[in-house]
Amino acid sequence: MKNRPFRERLGFALAGWRTGWRREASFRAQTAIAGVALIALLVLRPAPIWWALIAILVALILALELLNSAIEAVIDLLHPGLHDEIKAAKDMVAGAVLAISAAALLVGTALAVERGPAVLHEWGVIP
Secondary structure (H helix, E strand, O other): OOOOHHHHHHHEEEEEEHHHHHHHHHHHHHHHHHHHHHHHHHOOOOHHHHHHHHHHHHHHHHHHHHHHHHHHHHHHHHOOOHHHHHHHHHHHHHHHHHHHHHHHHHHHHHHHHHHHHHHHHHOOOOO
């Protein structure tokens, strides 16, 4: 698989996204949340740095979801039974997704605190 043309490698990556979408409810849920984040950006109209920060966080979350799913798939294939070390490995990867998701929630809250009042004022909700 090494040294394949870019187009072919891109195809593999897109197949990974399709597989993640098809097989993983968490990936679909995180993708939906990314859509909500995009809507929030469109409504709040923050400075470009916020767009960049949200884009990076969304990419990290989706990438970690795919990585989590891939690691779990390999672990389950190699050792389908229950084992304390396997549980620990799966829990740690899930913890990585949770860590970046918590960071994204904090960033989203900071964005809402900064831009929310101005948008509400523009809409006439608050004086």
